[in-house]
Amino acid sequence: MTMKLTTDPSAATLLPIAKKEGVSTVWDRHRAMQPQCGFGQLGVCCRICWKGPCRIDPFGDGPQRGICGADADTIVARNVIRMIAAGAAGHSEHGRHVALALQGVAEGRLPAYQIRDEAKLRAVAAKLDICTEGQDIPAIAAAVAKATLEDFQNQDHDAPCNWIEASLTKKRLERLQALHVLPHNIDAVITQIMGRTLVGCDADPVNLILGGIKGALADFDGMCLATELSDALFGTPSPVITAANLGVIKPDAVNIAVHGHNPLLSEVVCEVAGQMDEEARKAGAKDGINIVGICCTGNEVMVRHGIPLAANYLSQELALITGAVDAMVVDVQCIMPSVSEIGACFHTAVITTMAENKIPGATHVDFKEETALESARRIVATAIDAYKRRDPRRVNIPDFKQTAIVGFGVESVVGALATLNAEDPLQPLIENIANGNIRGIALFAGCNSTQVAQDSSFVTMAKKLAANNVLMLATGCGAGSFAKHGLMTQEATLEYAGDSLKAVLTAIGTSAGLNGPLPLVLHMGSCVDNSRAVQVAVAVADKLGVDLDQLPLVASAPEAMSEKAVAIGTWSVALGIPTHLGTMPQVTGSAKVTELLTQTAKDLLGGYFLVELDPNLAADKLLEVIEERRKGLGI
């Protein structure tokens, strides 16, 4: 069996050290898990009740039904929509957290927070149809928070969630409404998935998958509101030059890695760290405090404040093996429980912060918005304290770091385009798509998976799409991998972009004052920020008077692994976007579900899943899809 590890150059330095020190990494554990259970890979194993577990023989010789009578189609459909529910739950909890914080700020209860971007708050209010005339900022914030929280409370099944209604094209809303998949209440829809997949409930694979699509759209709703309200609270991203990969860890600083997904804590940690810099210097760190990011918490602070990104999902452990991370502060999602054990092999303080996310062996500092400043101070003090215990002989920071220009939210993309045409900023983009200078747009979304050599599929696909003049956006760990591999630079544009794409990116970049082209891939933020890409697409579609499934727009998750990715991929399909997966989804044990997702979806929704594990072929297939869409539009 050939093992796929990673293409991250830092790993070559650090994995031998891990081996020497007897520290096991995600790749060691992946190897120990081989070969992996085939029933699980096919999705035909059911553990929903205690008569089970049941597993269906996928090859027709053994049992074809579980003890209750559920067949492979039912079991696969149930399993996959439960994953969607989990993904939607993660994103929408994040969203609820931000919405409640906004409400707290409006009521003046949260001294650690304020509205940093009033213009964005007003824009959000307008988008939600909230009248703001004569209202002050706290009143607008209160109204926005109320309308947002309604998406978790509304009990009228026929009234769709406020955010989704404000975020899609009219045609799309009608199409989804006709299929009865528009969510009315995020919590209710997630609960409904759990209810319908209970033993002895919904057994019709088509009905189950439609329920899952509704859950995925609830996920989309949660992401939209999380992104937009975070911008109002913490500032809307704008282009900033920073760096990525483990070389951003500094030998002479107190290094604090912020890891997870939620900006509520990391924002305050960044702020407090600035105030406590002197204390770090007194403790002997002549470069003061150095904050670095990991995963999406990292992306959040990267696009907003230019804080460098140390690692994406699969290299989070490598950050610890440098021996120079003094504290790893984690909140929610994508945190490997192994970090506390690896932290303990060094002097690193691994600090959990959320009541619902603790890790055995980690220090827990309870985080509440009301007392955020104190928590942040305790966290930074713990890091400084740990720094004093650091063993300099065990410090191995790989000499790899790449420049990355990041922070392309909708506002900054439109802002950059406005330098070309202030009256009608989208016009230059649309023109260039129409005349073929830009063949299409591809959105790369998050995750690393041990099923793929880390970052390799992202990089291979991006180079090929760039050469074929496809404009690329990225979020989450996908964005992390492009940043780490130097594809978010102007040099990358000059080196890899096809001639016409290069010309367009250069024209926009130059007129936006970047002294050269825009980077090859535009970093839009964390995985909840996939909603930003949809916003751009909706704006373009509205302007052209078409729906999303007509645009030459594709999405790809070449190294997908999380339940959140299942949710994102599914809403992407539901919005009409052909969506590539580069890892095998656990559904192939049901021919019906596979067909539903890869073929039937095309007729129902316009979007569909396209599974291709080979990144080169995947890029070709996406190019074909783009050309097919262009033909449909007559361009």
Added chain:
Amino acid sequence: MKRQRENAIVFADPERCLGCHGCELACAVAHSGTGLHQAALSGLTLRPRNKVVAAGGVMMPVQCRQCEDAPCAAACPTGAMLQESGQVGVREKNCVGCKVCVMVCPFGAISVKHEGSDPESCRTNGGVARKCDLCAGTGRGLPACVEACPTKALSLVDLEEYRQTLIEARAAELAQSLQHLKSRKARI
């Protein structure tokens, strides 16, 4: 003279078997000529050559013992079952699917059913005797079931090596007690 060497066998340790059927799935896929997902997607009918059974509180896969004096080979009227490169092999082209081997195998290790798409003619059901062939011809080092078992309940046993290890272990024990006796004598 032909060198005499016992046929290797897949040995199952009932104390370790979890009954996950992983070995069955791995066996079926290994003999399909394609991958897991592809086989499932194209709706192939695949048959494992081993079967996990639970009886008398014990659970383990049962498969061909590669008998030295194989009843199946003796009974087979067409010579399809035969001793061949360290195992009891099946010459598929010779098998007529008469199931005599099924009846004489003391372990129920053989099945004769048709696989894949429906038989093309009304003359044949396409049934061929199938049994554990130690994954010969699949190009792998270890049989697929052994590789797949998550608890290492399965092992491929080469009986000469197995016997050699046993002999050495017993001899070592003997040596130890002799030494013990000697040192006691010396002390007296």
